[in-house]
Amino acid sequence: MRIYVPATWPMLRTLVKTGVLDPIGGTAFALTPGLREAYTSGDDEELEYAALSHAARASLRLLSVEFGLGEDSTPARRVVVAADLDDVTLRPDLDDGAVRITGAVPFEAIAAVHVDTEEAEYAVREAAGAVDAADLGDLDAEFLVGEAEDHDLAWYDPSEVAYLVEG
Template identity: 80%
Template sequence: MRIYLPATWPMLERMVSTGTFEPLGGTAFALTPKLRESYVAGDDEELEYAAMSEAARASLRLLSVEIGLGETSTPVRRVVVAADTDDVTLRPDLDDGAVRVTGAIGMEKIAAVHVDLPEAEHAVGEAAGAIDKADLGDLDAEFLVGEAEDHDLAWYAPSEVAFLVQLG
């Protein structure tokens, strides 16, 4: 099963240095039966994109915490790590596509990494500051989140991630 793990730049740096990805709280997103049921139409590729988008929104929540803690030395970009594993548990108590993974994900299971380009940093920073209000229904905050979500995430092969981190 392809899973999408929300992350931040420091988490990506740790993955490069340790060779494993540690999912925060074990939370990931995937094309689950519940996610499939929540869409009237759409092929697997479109539904996988929906799961990845949920992980990108969760990345905004992680960035919000980092920014709140004063983390200013790393790029303000959404990061989603895609991995292939069948070691997941469905999470019907959370979003339709939420799953739980146990333990670290080794580099051999990483399929790709999706990261915002530098030109998205301003919009992503604004969205990270507004994500909590957006979650509570504030329309202005939702607009800011939408501005960040208008930026497509770039795709990187696992072999390119170390170079990406080095470039910052």
């Protein structure tokens, strides 16, 4: 199953050093039956994009925590790692597209890495500070999150990740 793991820049650096990605809490997103039912229309490609978008919002939440801990040197870029794994457990109690994986994601299972460009950093930093309020229904905060989500994530081949984080 193709999964989308929310991540951050420091997690990418660790992936380059160790060859594995450790998802926070084992949480990822995928095109699950629940996600398919939540949308009234859309082909598999559009629904996969929805799963990736759920992971991108979760990446904002991770950035919010990092910035809250004073990790201001972390680039304000959403990161989503797409991987293919078989051992996945559905987690509809968390989200329609949420899944749980056990253990780390080996580099060999990674299909692509999606990362914000530098142009998105201001909007992403603002959105990371507002994502919790947006989740609670604050319309001004949702606007800030929407500003970040208006930026498309760039696609990288796994072989390019080392150059990306070193550059």
